[in-house]
Amino acid sequence: DARVTQTPRHKVTEMGQEVTMRCQPILGHNTVFWYRQTMMQGLELLAYFRNRAPLDDSGMPKDRFSAEMPDATLATLKIQPSEPRDSAVYFCASGLGRGDSYEQYFGPGTRLTVT
Amino acid sequence: GENVEQHPSTLSVQEGDSAVIKCTYSDSASNYFPWYKQELGKRPQLIIDIRSNVGEKKDQRIAVTLNKTAKHFSLHITETQPEDSAVYFCAASKGPNFGNEKLTFGTGTRLTIIP
Numbered sequence: 001d002a003r004v005t006q007t008p009r010h011k012v013t014e015m016g017q018e019v020t021m022r023c024q025p026i027l028g029h030n031t032v033f034w035y036r037q038t039m040m041q042g043l044e045l046l047a048y049f050r051n052r053a054p055l056d057d058s059g060m061p062k063d064r065f066s067a068e069m070p071d072a073t074l075a076t077l078k079i080q081p082s083e084p085r086d087s088a089v090y091f092c093a094s095g096l097g098r099g100d101s102y103e104q105y106f107g108p109g110t111r112l113t114v115t
Numbered sequence: 116g117e118n119v120e121q122h123p124s125t126l127s128v129q130e131g132d133s134a135v136i137k138c139t140y141s142d143s144a145s146n147y148f149p150w151y152k153q154e155l156g157k158r159p160q161l162i163i164d165i166r167s168n169v170g171e172k173k174d175q176r177i178a179v180t181l182n183k184t185a186k187h188f189s190l191h192i193t194e195t196q197p198e199d200s201a202v203y204f205c206a207a208s209k210g211p212n213f214g215n216e217k218l219t220f221g222t223g224t225r226l227t228i229i230p
Contacts, residue, residue: 031216043159043204043220056217091158095216102147102166102210104218106158 002026004094004107012113018080021110023092024073031097032075033104034060034067037089046090049075050097082114117142119207121221128195129229136224138205139187145207148181148188149218153202163190192226200228 005024013019025032034046047057047067057067064083069075079086089111093104118141128134140148146167151159165172165179165188172179176195181188192199202223210216 033217042222045217045219048217050216095210097216102208102216103149103161103164104216105161106151108158 004092004105006090006092006107006110008110009108010111010113012115013082014115015083016081017114018078019082019086019112019114021077021090021092021112023075023077023094023107025075025092025094026105027073029094029096029105030072031095031104032069033093033095034075034077035091035093035106037091037109038087043091046077079112082112084114087112087114117145117207117209117219119205119219119221121205121224123224124222125225125227127227127229130195130197132195134190134192134195134199134226136190136203136205136226137187138189138207138221139185140207140219141186142207142209143183143186144209147208147210148179149206150177150179150190151204151206151220153204153223155201159204195228197228197230200226202226 007022030051032049037043046060048055052069066078089109091109092107095104121138149164152162153159165181176193178191202225204223205221206218208218
Protein backbone atom coordinates (compact mmCIF):
# COMPACT_ATOMS: atom_id res chain seq x y z
CA ASP A 1 0.00 0.00 0.00
CA ALA A 2 2.06 2.94 -1.30
CA ARG A 3 1.77 6.13 0.73
CA VAL A 4 3.19 9.62 0.83
CA THR A 5 5.62 10.00 3.73
CA GLN A 6 6.61 13.18 5.55
CA THR A 7 9.28 14.03 8.11
CA PRO A 8 9.35 15.23 10.77
CA ARG A 9 5.85 14.48 12.05
CA HIS A 10 6.15 17.13 14.73
CA LYS A 11 8.42 20.14 15.04
CA VAL A 12 8.63 22.71 17.79
CA THR A 13 10.96 25.60 17.18
CA GLU A 14 11.61 29.13 18.31
CA MET A 15 10.77 32.16 16.29
CA GLY A 16 13.55 33.05 13.87
CA GLN A 17 14.80 29.51 13.39
CA GLU A 18 14.91 27.72 10.05
CA VAL A 19 12.47 24.86 9.54
CA THR A 20 12.79 22.21 6.84
CA MET A 21 10.00 19.76 6.10
CA ARG A 22 10.48 16.79 3.79
CA CYS A 23 8.13 14.74 1.67
CA GLN A 24 8.55 11.52 -0.26
CA PRO A 25 5.82 11.24 -2.90
CA ILE A 26 4.40 7.92 -4.00
CA LEU A 27 6.81 6.24 -6.41
CA GLY A 28 5.84 7.04 -9.97
CA HIS A 29 3.76 10.11 -9.10
CA ASN A 30 4.89 13.20 -10.96
CA THR A 31 2.85 15.92 -9.26
CA VAL A 32 3.56 17.12 -5.72
CA PHE A 33 1.57 19.61 -3.70
CA TRP A 34 2.22 21.38 -0.40
CA TYR A 35 -0.86 22.40 1.61
CA ARG A 36 -1.12 24.19 4.94
CA GLN A 37 -3.98 23.54 7.33
CA THR A 38 -5.05 25.93 10.07
CA MET A 39 -8.31 26.37 11.92
CA MET A 40 -8.74 29.86 10.53
CA GLN A 41 -7.73 29.33 6.89
CA GLY A 42 -8.57 25.68 6.37
CA LEU A 43 -6.60 23.80 3.72
CA GLU A 44 -4.70 26.13 1.42
CA LEU A 45 -2.27 25.37 -1.38
CA LEU A 46 1.25 26.68 -0.92
CA ALA A 47 3.12 25.17 -3.88
CA TYR A 48 2.68 22.71 -6.72
CA PHE A 49 5.26 20.79 -8.77
CA ARG A 50 4.96 18.75 -11.92
CA ASN A 51 7.91 16.63 -13.00
CA ARG A 52 9.93 18.49 -10.33
CA ALA A 53 9.27 21.87 -11.94
CA PRO A 54 7.41 24.46 -9.85
CA LEU A 55 4.11 25.38 -11.48
CA ASP A 56 2.36 27.46 -8.87
CA ASP A 57 3.64 28.95 -5.64
CA SER A 58 1.25 31.86 -5.50
CA GLY A 59 -0.04 30.77 -2.11
CA MET A 60 3.37 30.85 -0.51
CA PRO A 61 4.85 33.85 1.35
CA LYS A 62 7.89 34.38 -0.86
CA ASP A 63 9.99 36.29 1.62
CA ARG A 64 10.32 33.40 4.05
CA PHE A 65 9.08 30.22 2.36
CA SER A 66 10.76 28.17 -0.33
CA ALA A 67 9.86 24.86 -1.92
CA GLU A 68 12.06 22.59 -4.01
CA MET A 69 12.26 19.11 -5.48
CA PRO A 70 15.93 18.09 -5.52
CA ASP A 71 14.92 14.79 -7.10
CA ALA A 72 11.81 12.83 -7.96
CA THR A 73 11.69 11.15 -4.54
CA LEU A 74 12.09 14.24 -2.36
CA ALA A 75 10.23 17.50 -1.96
CA THR A 76 11.22 20.08 0.65
CA LEU A 77 9.49 23.07 2.18
CA LYS A 78 11.64 25.54 4.08
CA ILE A 79 10.70 28.44 6.29
CA GLN A 80 13.41 30.95 7.18
CA PRO A 81 12.96 32.74 9.48
CA SER A 82 9.97 31.07 11.12
CA GLU A 83 7.27 33.09 12.89
CA PRO A 84 4.52 32.09 15.34
CA ARG A 85 1.89 32.63 12.62
CA ASP A 86 3.50 29.78 10.66
CA SER A 87 2.23 27.32 13.28
CA ALA A 88 0.05 24.88 11.35
CA VAL A 89 -0.06 21.36 9.92
CA TYR A 90 1.76 21.13 6.61
CA PHE A 91 0.62 18.39 4.27
CA CYS A 92 2.31 17.06 1.19
CA ALA A 93 0.23 15.31 -1.45
CA SER A 94 1.13 13.56 -4.66
CA GLY A 95 -0.69 12.52 -7.79
CA LEU A 96 -0.03 10.53 -10.91
CA GLY A 97 -0.62 13.67 -12.93
CA ARG A 98 -1.28 12.12 -16.31
CA GLY A 99 -3.87 10.49 -18.41
CA ASP A 100 -7.11 9.76 -16.67
CA SER A 101 -5.75 9.98 -13.13
CA TYR A 102 -6.96 12.94 -11.13
CA GLU A 103 -6.50 11.75 -7.56
CA GLN A 104 -4.23 13.35 -4.96
CA TYR A 105 -3.04 11.40 -1.94
CA PHE A 106 -1.97 13.11 1.25
CA GLY A 107 0.91 12.40 3.57
CA PRO A 108 0.50 12.31 7.37
CA GLY A 109 1.53 15.94 7.77
CA THR A 110 4.09 17.85 9.79
CA ARG A 111 2.66 19.65 12.80
CA LEU A 112 4.74 22.81 13.24
CA THR A 113 4.68 24.91 16.37
CA VAL A 114 6.68 28.13 16.41
CA THR A 115 7.05 29.74 19.84
CA GLY B 116 -9.64 31.91 -9.06
CA GLU B 117 -11.88 29.09 -7.90
CA ASN B 118 -13.97 29.51 -4.77
CA VAL B 119 -15.62 26.55 -3.04
CA GLU B 120 -18.28 27.01 -0.39
CA GLN B 121 -19.35 24.16 1.88
CA HIS B 122 -22.39 23.76 4.12
CA PRO B 123 -23.14 23.01 6.87
CA SER B 124 -20.05 23.58 8.99
CA THR B 125 -21.30 21.12 11.59
CA LEU B 126 -23.78 18.29 11.30
CA SER B 127 -25.07 15.84 13.88
CA VAL B 128 -27.17 12.85 12.89
CA GLN B 129 -28.49 9.81 14.67
CA GLU B 130 -26.73 6.56 13.91
CA GLY B 131 -28.48 4.87 11.01
CA ASP B 132 -29.82 8.11 9.54
CA SER B 133 -28.48 9.79 6.40
CA ALA B 134 -26.15 12.78 6.18
CA VAL B 135 -25.88 15.25 3.32
CA ILE B 136 -23.13 17.82 2.81
CA LYS B 137 -23.33 20.39 0.04
CA CYS B 138 -20.74 22.40 -1.88
CA THR B 139 -20.88 25.05 -4.55
CA TYR B 140 -18.07 26.15 -6.83
CA SER B 141 -17.53 29.28 -8.87
CA ASP B 142 -15.36 28.31 -11.84
CA SER B 143 -17.37 26.62 -14.59
CA ALA B 144 -14.12 25.15 -15.97
CA SER B 145 -13.69 22.93 -12.89
CA ASN B 146 -14.19 19.31 -13.84
CA TYR B 147 -13.02 17.20 -10.91
CA PHE B 148 -14.69 17.13 -7.48
CA PRO B 149 -13.20 14.92 -4.76
CA TRP B 150 -14.35 14.44 -1.18
CA TYR B 151 -11.89 13.88 1.63
CA LYS B 152 -12.50 12.53 5.13
CA GLN B 153 -10.19 13.68 7.89
CA GLU B 154 -10.22 12.06 11.31
CA LEU B 155 -8.72 13.91 14.26
CA GLY B 156 -4.97 14.19 13.91
CA LYS B 157 -4.90 12.23 10.67
CA ARG B 158 -4.33 12.96 7.00
CA PRO B 159 -7.21 13.82 4.63
CA GLN B 160 -8.24 10.62 2.89
CA LEU B 161 -9.91 10.52 -0.49
CA ILE B 162 -13.24 8.73 -0.09
CA ILE B 163 -15.01 9.40 -3.37
CA ASP B 164 -14.75 11.69 -6.36
CA ILE B 165 -16.75 12.66 -9.41
CA ARG B 166 -15.89 14.12 -12.76
CA SER B 167 -17.91 16.57 -14.76
CA ASN B 168 -19.03 14.00 -17.32
CA VAL B 169 -20.92 12.07 -14.62
CA GLY B 170 -23.98 13.14 -12.63
CA GLU B 171 -23.81 10.63 -9.79
CA LYS B 172 -21.42 8.09 -8.37
CA LYS B 173 -21.92 5.56 -5.58
CA ASP B 174 -19.60 3.48 -3.45
CA GLN B 175 -21.42 1.35 -0.89
CA ARG B 176 -22.92 3.79 1.66
CA ILE B 177 -21.54 6.96 0.13
CA ALA B 178 -22.61 8.76 -3.01
CA VAL B 179 -21.81 12.04 -4.69
CA THR B 180 -24.04 14.00 -7.04
CA LEU B 181 -23.04 16.82 -9.37
CA ASN B 182 -25.16 19.52 -10.94
CA LYS B 183 -22.95 21.31 -13.46
CA THR B 184 -25.60 23.83 -14.40
CA ALA B 185 -26.05 24.99 -10.84
CA LYS B 186 -22.37 24.44 -10.03
CA HIS B 187 -22.99 22.41 -6.93
CA PHE B 188 -22.18 18.92 -5.74
CA SER B 189 -23.17 16.95 -2.67
CA LEU B 190 -21.98 14.05 -0.53
CA HIS B 191 -24.57 11.60 0.74
CA ILE B 192 -23.83 9.08 3.48
CA THR B 193 -26.54 6.53 4.21
CA GLU B 194 -26.94 4.24 7.23
CA THR B 195 -24.43 6.30 9.17
CA GLN B 196 -22.15 4.59 11.67
CA PRO B 197 -20.02 5.95 14.53
CA GLU B 198 -16.87 5.57 12.41
CA ASP B 199 -18.30 8.08 9.95
CA SER B 200 -17.67 10.82 12.54
CA ALA B 201 -14.96 13.05 11.06
CA VAL B 202 -14.43 16.30 9.18
CA TYR B 203 -15.35 16.10 5.51
CA PHE B 204 -13.89 18.40 2.87
CA CYS B 205 -15.07 18.96 -0.66
CA ALA B 206 -12.72 20.26 -3.32
CA ALA B 207 -12.60 21.26 -6.97
CA SER B 208 -9.98 21.39 -9.68
CA LYS B 209 -9.63 21.65 -13.44
CA GLY B 210 -7.19 18.77 -13.55
CA PRO B 211 -5.39 16.88 -14.69
CA ASN B 212 -4.49 19.23 -17.52
CA PHE B 213 -1.11 20.85 -17.24
CA GLY B 214 -1.10 23.40 -14.47
CA ASN B 215 -4.70 22.83 -13.50
CA GLU B 216 -4.48 20.06 -10.96
CA LYS B 217 -4.41 22.13 -7.81
CA LEU B 218 -7.34 21.56 -5.49
CA THR B 219 -9.39 24.35 -3.95
CA PHE B 220 -10.99 23.10 -0.75
CA GLY B 221 -14.20 23.93 1.01
CA THR B 222 -14.06 24.91 4.68
CA GLY B 223 -15.05 21.49 5.97
CA THR B 224 -18.04 19.90 7.71
CA ARG B 225 -17.66 18.33 11.12
CA LEU B 226 -19.97 15.32 11.10
CA THR B 227 -20.91 13.73 14.40
CA ILE B 228 -22.83 10.47 14.52
CA ILE B 229 -24.90 10.15 17.68
CA PRO B 230 -25.14 6.54 18.91
